[in-house]
Amino acid sequence: MAQNSNYKWKLGMFVILGLILFMITIYFIGNNKNLFRSTFQLKSHFKNVSGLKEGNNVRFSGINVGTVKDIEFISDSAVVVNLIIKQEVQKYIKTDAIASIGSDGLMGDKVLTISPGTASNTVVKDKDLIKSTKAVEIEDIMKSVKLSADNAAIITSQLAIFTNKMNNSKGVLSKLMTDATFANSLTKTLSNLESSTDEFAVFTKKMNNKKGVLSKLVTDEKLGNSVDSTLIELNETVKAAQNNFLLKGYFNKKKKADAKKKKAEDKKNKEEAKKKLVLDKEK
Known part of the structure; x- marks a missing residue:
């Protein structure tokens, strides 16, 4: 009798636990499906x-x-x-x-x-x-990935061509990286260019100095007019000297010597042209 009672007690506990688990499951499912809430x-x-x-x-x-x-x-x-x-x-x-x-x-x-x-x-x-x-389709994502992969392949190919050209011993970049003489020459050129730039900066600074003659020639109108007048007077003085009977003989001799020299040069040029023409015909 005691054994039968113990069996019934265990069976009752099992049924109760089963009902509790069932109710908990129903609660969570209903809560997830919003069965017990206002919707x-x-x-x-x-x-x-x-x-x-x-x-x-x-x-x-x-x-x-x-x-x-x-x-x-x-x-x-x-x-x-x-x-x-x-x-x-x-x-x-x-x-x-x-x-x-x-x-x-x-x-x-x-x-x-x-x-x-x-x-x-x-x-x-x-x-x-x-x-x-x-909706974003997986096919669209795969197309995008494929396009990115194709672009990466093109970039890799172009990079390979670039590195091949860079490693070419005839290329400027390759010489700059491997040829010490070329690199030193380029360094000296850049150094000279920098030095020239500095000197030009000093020159322009001096040129812009208001106390300098060149600056005055550029900016001082009175000095410019004075220099123009001096050059005109000097030209007139030279012309007057050429017409002076004391110096006229000197200028005439110089003129004849210049004409003779020019004539000799013209003759020489004609002879060289003839020789070249004969050589071209023989070829």
Whole structure:
């Protein structure tokens, strides 16, 4: 009799524990599905749900606020996704909110995300339709990765050509890296250029000095007019000297000597031209 009573006590405890576990499971499932909370419904149209399923989470501002109730076809190119959202979140979702489909991590389950609106101040109502954006397809990601890989291959190929040319001993960059003589020559050239630049800077500084003659010639109008007058007077003096009977003979002899010299040069040039012409004909 005692053994039978012990058996019944164990069976009762097992049944009670089973009921408790069952109730806890029902509670968590119902809580996740929003069965025990006040909710409202929204819907959104998509051309492609990208693997979204019933029961997937709905997120608003990164927080799980509901689940996907069901997905229905409305045409051959569009489906409607019905959502169950917690009632307390309704006041934050405006009529210009946008629904989009993403992934919970890189390889996780699909998640429907609601982005808050910015322009509208009107709160959505039960069973309202909100706008949607196209889901990012894995094919689009693969195309982007392939394009990046192709570009990387082109860049690698161009870099190989560049390094090959750089290692060419005839190239300037290669000589600069390997030829010490060339590098020293370039260094000296740059040093000379720097020195010339410094000297030119000193020259321009002196030229711009108001006390210098060159600066006065450039900026002082009176000095410029004076130099012009002096040059004119000097030219007239030379002309007068050429007409003076004492110096006229000297200038005439110099003129004849210059003419004779020019004539000899012209004759020499003609002879060289003839010789060149004869050599060209013989070739």
